[in-house]
Amino acid sequence: MLEHRVTEPPIVTSGGQSAHFSRRGKLQQRSLMQHLLKTANSFTSTELLGRAPGLTVGRVLYRADRSSSNRDKKLIKIRDAPRLKRRSSAVSVSEPGFEFSAFAKSMDVLNIPTECEKSWYLALMAPNVKGSHYAWLDPSRLYCNQQAFKDCVEDLVQPFQNDTIDIIAGIDAMGFILGAAIAHRLGKGFLTIRKEGHSCVETKRKNYSDYTGQEKVMEMRTDVVKKDLRILLVDQWIETGGTMEAAIALIEEQGGTIAGIAAICIEDSKGGKRIKEKYKCSTCVPDHLQPQFNNKYLESFKAFKTKFPDMQNKSE
Ligand SMILES: O=P(O)(O)OC[C@H]1O[C@H](OP(=O)(O)OP(=O)(O)O)[C@H](O)[C@@H]1O
Ligand SMILES: Nc1ncnc2[nH]cnc12
Known part of the structure; x- marks a missing residue:
């Protein structure tokens, strides 16, 4: 070992x-x-x-x-x-x-x-080589490494270790991976917040738009969140904050309390800053790397060989 x-x-x-x-x-x-x-x-x-x-x-x-x-x-x-x-x-x-x-x-x-x-595993992330239709970076590569995944989850959980949390909620789709891992780590249940059209039970719906600029709808079942239920809300990433703010609204409108928010990265966008000011947040990005994440280009990407020359030379 x-x-x-x-x-x-x-x-x-x-x-x-x-x-x-x-x-x-x-x-x-x-x-x-x-x-x-x-x-x-x-x-x-x-x-x-x-x-x-x-x-x-x-x-x-x-x-x-x-x-x-x-x-x-x-x-x-x-x-x-x-x-x-x-x-x-x-x-x-x-x-x-x-x-x-x-x-x-x-x-x-x-x-x-x-x-x-600390946060060594962020260097395992892969760049986006396919354009703006996709999320800008690919954190999912780090989930493949057992130690990276474990350290990432530990870092996200750490600030909430001694807090009262009743349940973890995760946002469809990539938020399910970290959210479920965090729920398991904290010994809590897991509530899915889904993209439209996947729920066969009664739901509340919320319109929102994200970094793509498209109008979208998310849904949450109505039989879980009650007044004062304390929820740790998890997603993979917060870029404009549109997705996270919609999920927050769904929870708060049903009387739930946001105990905290966890995401690998919260960008310094208007929405990202608003969320950081209002809620207790945990991310994996140390201060000195935050500008690279805001620019959606990490120094570590230089080690990737790619057939896309534009990407290879992006920061040179
Ligand atoms: O802050 P925003 O601009 O709203 O963007 C953040 C959202 O974008 C990504 O999801 P996306 O729907 O692209 O992909 P996924 O279904 O793979 O999670 C990410 O996982 C967040 O959910
Ligand atoms: N995975 C991701 N990487 C960078 N920006 C994002 N915005 C939304 N998802 C993202």
């Missing part, structure tokens, strides 16, 4: 040839790289930040020792390291007073890193 340890986010340095490890003495970058490559047979995990013609960007997680503060942690990009690129697993090196992990291939969807920063 692999030990899987989530660390606090390290400080990210600017990448490039100049990255080195001499701040605390001992190893210069060159000798460290030689050391990493020599001792590369016992490694267990990988991460590749990006690839461009003639360039490989990997990451080295530098920690002075296990008990060190964030100040002593550095994430350093290694450029032009073709041998690292060919490695299929991570490299761990221990020097007296030093601990290094180098990663070369995180985009393997089933890979479970032995050591990783």
Whole structure:
């Protein structure tokens, strides 16, 4: 069984040839790289930040020792390291007073890193290469990785751990995946909020429009939500907030109380901000990544090979 340890986010340095490890003495970058490559047979995990013609960007997680503060942690990009690129697993090196992990291939969807920063699993997400008819990003890729899925659910549940919650509600369709997992984790029941036309029982309906701009209808059964029932409302994503606000209205109009809202990402849209101000929310996106999510393009997408050149070059 692999030990899987989530660390606090390290400080990210600017990448490039100049990255080195001499701040605390001992190893210069060159000798460290030689050391990493020599001792590369016992490694267990990988991460590749990006690839461009003639360039490989990997990451080295530098920690002075296990008990060190964030100040002593550095994430350093290694450029032009073709041998690292060919490695299929991570490299761990221990020097007296030093601990290094180098990663070369995180985009393997089933890979479970032995050591990783908080929200590491977001790098498993895939970009949208098919246009605006589809949701902009594809978080479902991270659900395929057992550890990523577990860590994601834990992160979403964490702020509500000690709150009174009677039931979890999830929004059709992708909200069912996280919602049901959260319900199971908290030992609660699960209420489905459905897109129109799938319910054979009495429902309340709500018109709304979402990021596509289309007029849509959602439905919720009328025999569950009673006055003061405390509901944790879950969806995969909040972009314009149209979908979530419709679900909130359905619940509140029946007397239910929104105990909280959980989604992988709540974008800083008008609707997203309104929801964050009014309700207790949990998301998986750390502050420093929020601008990338708002722009619908993550740095980690550079590691994807795609036949769609527009997407590959989007942020370059
Ligand atoms: O904040 P909004 O602009 O309203 O968008 C958010 C909604 O869009 C996505 O669902 P979508 O209906 O695209 O797909 P799904 O059926 O696969 O969940 C997402 O899962 C949210 O439900
Ligand atoms: N999965 C998703 N990714 C990005 N934006 C979205 N908006 C709605 N769903 C989304």
